[in-house]
Amino acid sequence: MRKIQLLVLALLAGSTFSFAQEYFPKNDGVKAENNNYTALTNAKIHVTPTEVIDGGTLLFRKGKVVAVGQSVTLPKNTVVIDISGKSVYPSFIDIYSGFGVEKPEKAKSDGRSAEFDTSREGFYWNDHIMPENEAVAKFEYDDTVAKTLREAGFGVVNSHIQDGIARGTGVLVALNGAGNDGERIIDDRSAQYFSFEKSIAKKQSYPTSLMGAMALLRQMYYDADWYAKGTIETKDRSLEALNKNKGLVQIFGADDKGNVIRADGIGDAFGIQYAILGGGDEYERVADIKATNAKLILPLNFPEAYEVSDPYASGYVNLKDMRHWNQAPANPKILADNDIAFSFTLYDLKTPADFKEKLLKAIAYGLPKTKALEALTxxxxxxLGKSAAIGTLQKGSYANFLVTSGDVFDKETELYENWVQGTKNVVNDLTLKDIRGEYDLTASGQTFKLSIKGEAGSPNAEVKQDTAKLKSKFSYADGWMALSFATKDGEENYRMTGLINKTSDELNGKAVLPNGSETVFKAIKTSPFTEKDTSEKDKKDKKDHEKDAPEMVAVTYPNVGYGYSSIPKPENILFKNATVWTSEDAGILESTDVLVKDGKISKIGKNLRGGNAQVIDATGKHLTAGIIDEHSHIGALAINEAGQNSSAEVKMTDVVDPEDVGIYYALAGGVTSLQLLHGSANPIGGQSAILKLKWGESAAHMSYDNSPKFIKFALGENVKQSNWDSHTRFPQTRMGVEQVFTNYFQRAKEYEAKKKSGEPYRTDEEMETLxxxxxxxxxxxxxxxxxxxINMMMKVAEKFGFRINTFTHILEGYKVADKMAEHGVGAGTFSDWWAYKYEVNDAIPYNAAIMHDQGITVAINSDDGEMIRRLNQEAGKTIKYGGITELEAWKMVTINPAKLLHLDNRTGSIKEGKDADLVLWSDNPLSVYANAEKTVIDGATYFDLEKDKQQREAIKEERNQLINMMLKEKAEGGETQKPKQDKKEAMHCESGVGAK
Known part of the structure; x- marks a missing residue:
């Protein structure tokens, strides 16, 4: 009986979609299928974003478009619906949705978990890799939620399980509440999804970091390839699913511009082109985003203005976040200008109802409406590879379309209907008459002024008697109006109701007078409805506001407070008459010139001529090679991958943060290069990144080209987990640490032997590194x-036939300096740190000098985002503690770390032919009074003290400008959010070691 009722309702509504499969038995009563056609006529039909038909006809049957055009022949059994003056658009599509698929509950865990979940035997070794998951298996249609999506204009969503790193397949669903899953599911394996976020439902600790997630994805792809070759007998349902799904569309949830580039890099390594969910900040690195060739999925989660009325609270908001509030709405426009293809998603919006407002804001910021429609259709x-089925109103596509009062992207446009698979869904009554306007209302000889305003579908009314406003109530629904009001003394009440005449501007109906007698009322329209700004000045202001694009502050590189309007470029520079600290055998040269040309140190001497080079008078100043920090943790998004006792597979190059203001501060201290090290969470840490601090460049352009390869190992309290609550991961003792090294290197030898044997082998990134x-x-x-x-580590290395390159920290190095010299290891140490934890109780400030005297290459490093700005002074301390000469002290922060990093042929000293990595100091560089006036890398000036002073003033002005813009936004009724302090964690060796 229910099916018959639905069928009758569908016929009455003009639905043409079949409610039962053809092969279903029909033995429970007389059945009749709806084989009628439906035609919408006299409409402005947007067949595609660029093909528009005025006065057109859309003909559809059984949920599919049959024909569209100005002259469409209608079959006899056609239900014709005249929608003269209305517009028709394809319904919108969201391809990054969680509709109908619940996220799993968060796993309960109080600490580190066991490495493996035994309940997942037969699946991949890592619980966060779940390509075997299928959204269709967990899908439950919810028409209450679907209704909110349809009201936002969406007809199709591509849903998936938003949990895990490899998330499985999605399901493409039409939001057809009248159908069943067999009808509304367009594709039950629509795409394969990935992210960098591990599952909240799984307790396995690895990975604990972004770089660990990236390494895991790479290893997953290697394993899938190995598994596909059939060289393993065990069954892995996860890898089978991954291989099975590799022919599908691959979608990656990146969530910000940096992760877009990271995800694309993984895809490139394995021949995969992902479609990538962005974060709305792609405008900051648009050239790098374009280079990915990825189609993006863009959220419209533009941030709200900050509540900055309180001067103290507003100080918590950094300039980067203020800028993003101002600049983010231009992101779609900037991407469109750069020919980057993108679609829109409701992802990360508070509610679908916010979508139109956000979209209109993007259009106000310059996004062409055609591009907006393309992004939704x-x-x-x-x-998704579904152009023949969805996204247009061409013949053969699903009859998914919107009926609107006009331009779908105009604020005042009403969305009347959203048809999905030929089923009509009413959003606002298409037949509802717009009764707004000014009226003379009469009842029983009394005359009143009636003003009906507001939205056409839900207007409000105001009643006046003479000039006095009367207390009133008004409603308008289903073609009926109801009005009640009290006269000015509040004692006499009028009640009126009437059915709206669709062919007349006159309102009339039944009235009940204050004395209870019944009569009729009549309201004659005297003028049509107009917006509030009726004065000529208001109209002009509104026109000007609509014409002008919103004010947007400039994007800088990087897009933070001390960013530059353009990325610094190499220049030819002649430093004249400087005291030159060569860090070479030439020593310290007085009154000497240095010519920089094409990013290199071209000449060193007196009375040099530079041709067209910029001449800098360095009289009374000191010119040195740039400082090199052999051990740093600035400029990183993560420091430790703490999930396993070896993380040799992870790469610090994956998590370089080029926007870390610590880079700028380091430049202000004369630092030009550093080694970005993994932390000390595990005996075998991750691969290093060696960077030139090219402030404003991308992460990739900061990394040394053809860089020497390094990795971080660790000894001591951290790796045996003394500093966080963990009692499950091996090792727990210093003895166990030695066994980790021995075991892993033995495994590496065996791995290489198998690899060289010609036998099939599993590519293992961890073993490849070892x-x-x-x-x-x-x-x-x-x-x-x-x-x-220290002794143990050298003996392990000697046992396996290699040497340790550098011991860093090494505050007891003075005790074993002779053995270190014999081994051939260098040292990176602190100048005068001691007693900050138990295992450094024996540290002494003479450590660096004693090791130096034993012939060890010694560098002074920072391991600290604050100390890196004062490494020149840290080097000076070695003169006090050990009697090191000025030149040898300076070498400890220039050529010595360059030697330790195997970069001394390129940088670390002032020598003809080397990279022009230079610092101009106001005084002796070892002095506490010395300021770095210019810091030059490869001939480009990345820090200038005078420019810095100007930037500080510019930052104050820009903050004030943005604060005033936010105050104006609030005054105009815009929503605001509480101020928040987005302060980056200062990274150290132990950062993140307690991560789960």
Whole structure:
């Protein structure tokens, strides 16, 4: 009986979609299928974003478009609906949705978990890799939620399980509440989804970081390829699913511009072109985003203005966040200008009802309406490979369309209907007459002024008697109006109701007078409805406001407070008459010139001529090579991958943060290069990144080209987990740490032997890295403190035929300096740190000098975002503690760390032919009074003290400008959010070691 009722309702509504499969038995009563056609006529039909038909006809049957055009022949059994003056658009598509698929509950865990979930035997070893998941298996249609999506204009969503790193397949669903899943599910394996976020439902600790997630994805792809070759007998349902799904569309949830680039890099390594969910900040690195060739999925989660009325509270908001509030709405426009294809998604919006407002804001910021419509129709259809079925109103596509009062992207446009698979869904009554306007209302000889305003579908009314406003109530629904009001003394009440005449502007109906007698009322329209700004000045202001694009502050590189309007470029520079600290055998040269040309140190001498070079008078100043920090953690998004006792597979190059203002501060301290090290959460840490601090460049352009390869190892308290609550991961003792090294290097030898044998083998990124160490292709920087462990580490290396490159920290190095010299290891240490934890109780400030006297290459490093700005002064301390000469002290922060990093042929000293990495100091660089006036890298000036002073003033002015804009936004009724302090964590060796 229910099916018959639905069928009758569908016929009455003009639905043409079949409610039962053809092969279903029909033995429970007389059945009749709706084989009628439906035609919408006299409409402005947007067949595609660029094909528009005026006065057109849309003919559809059984949920599909049959024909569209100005002259369409209508079959006899056609239900014709005249929608003269209305517009028709394809319904919108969201390809990054969670509709109908609940996220799993968060796993309960109080600490680190076991490495493996035994309940997942037969699946991939890592619980966060779940390509076997299928959204269709967990899908439950909810028409209450679907209604909110239809009201926002959406007809199709591509839903998936938004949990895990490899998330499985999505399901493409039409929001057809009248159908069943067999009808509304367009594709039950629509795409394969990935992210960098591990599952909240799984307790396995690895990965604990972004770089760990990236390494895991790479290893997953290697394993899938290995599994596909059939060289393993065990069954892995996860890898089988991954391989099965590799022919599908691949979608990656990146969530910000940096992760877009990271995700694309993984895809490129394995021949995969992802469609990528962005974060709305792609405008900041648009050239890099364009280079990915990825189609983007853009959220419209533009931030609200901050509540900045309180001067103290507003100080918590950094300039970067203020800028993003101002600049983010231009993101779609900027991407469109750069020919980057994108679709829109409701993802990360508070509610679908916010979508139109956000979209209109993007259009106000310059996004062309055609591009907006493409982003909601044809582009998402193209991404999914479904252009023939959805996204247009061409013949054969689903009859998914919107009926509107006009331009779908105009604020005042009403969305009347959203048809999905030929089923009509009413959003606002298409037949509802707009009764807004000014009226003379009469009843029983009394005359009143009636003003009906507001939205056409839900107007409000105001009643006046003479000039007095009367208390009134008004409603308008289903073609009926109801009005009640009290006269000015509040004692006499009038009640009126009437059915609206669709062919007349006159309102009339039944009235009940204050004395209870019944009569009729009549309201004659005297003028049509107009907006509030009726004065000529208001009209002009409104016109000007609509014409002018919103004011937007300039994007800088990077887009933070001290960013530059353009990325610094190399210049030819002649430093005249400087005191030159060469860090070479030439020593310190007085009154000497240095010519920089094409990013290199071209000439060193007196009375040099530079041709067209910029001449800098360095009289009374000191010119040095740029400082190099051998051990740093600034400029990183993560420091530790703490999930396993070896993380040799992870790469610090994956998590370089080029926007870390610590880079700018380091430049202000004369630092030009650093080694970005993994932390000390595990005995075998991650691969290093060696960077030039090119402020404003991308992460990729900061990394040294053809960089020497390094990895961080660690000894001591951290790796045996003394500093966080964990009692499950091996090792727990210093003895166990030695066994980790021995075991892993033995495994690496066996791995290489198998690889060389010609037998099939599983590519293992972790083992590949350790083999590089055994072969002398990768160097170890080892976190160390206690002499016994220093000895142990050297003996392990000697056992396996290699040497340790650098012991860093090494505050007991003075105890074993002779053995270190014999081994051939260098040292990176602090100038005068001691007693900050138990294992450094024996540290002394003479440590650097004693190791230096034993012939060890010694560098002074920072391991600290604050100390890196004063490494020149830290080097000076070695003169006090040990009697080191000025030149040898300076070498400890220039050529010595360059030697430790195997970069001394390129940088670290002032020598003809080397990179022009230079610092101009106001005084002796070892002095506490010295300021870095200019810091030059490869001939480009990345810090200038005078420019810095100007920037500080510019930052104050820009903050004030943005605060005033936010105050104006609030005054005009815009929503605001509480001020918040978005302060980046200061990274150290132990950062993130307690992550789960």
């Amino acid at each position: 044809t582009v998402p259809a193209q991404i 083999v590089e160490i055994l072969n002398g292709d990768r160097f170890i920087t080892c976190h160390s403190y206690v002499q016994s462990e």
